[in-house]
Every structure is written in C-alpha cells, then in structure tokens.
Amino acid sequence: xxxxxxxxxxxxxxxxxxxxxxxxxxxxxxxxxxxxxxxxxxxxxxxxxxxxxxxxxxxxxxxxxxx
Numbered sequence: 001x002x003x004x005x006x007x008x009x010x011x012x013x014x015x016x017x018x019x020x021x022x023x024x025x026x027x028x029x030x031x032x033x034x035x036x037x038x039x040x041x042x043x044x045x046x047x048x049x050x051x052x053x054x055x056x057x058x059x060x061x062x063x064x065x066x067x
Contacts, residue, residue: 037064
C-alpha cells in the first residue's frame, strides 16, 4: 500500500510542476507571438522593426490595424 501512495504523491507533484511551468511559459509565448505579429505588420508595410518600434512611423495594434 505504501508503494501506491508514493506513486500517487509523485503524480500529484508532476501535475503541480506541469501547472507551474505552464503558468510561467504562457505569458512568455504570448508576448513573443504578439511581437512577431507586430514585426511582420511593420515589414509588410515596408518598414523596419528597430528597438520595439517600426521605422516607418506607424504604430500598430493587434491585427495590423493602426492605433
């Protein structure tokens, strides 16, 4: 019976670790996806992405629409 309890504890620990890792990684991935989208919008309009902004003077929001 002790072996079954030990396996259950390891399962709980694994699930908790997966949740913690997902909570940390999700915002990082979302930020990277947003930045990539804005960079592609800038480049599609003929600009260059430098230091977090587009060099053609256009500011983009999500979906390549101008703010």
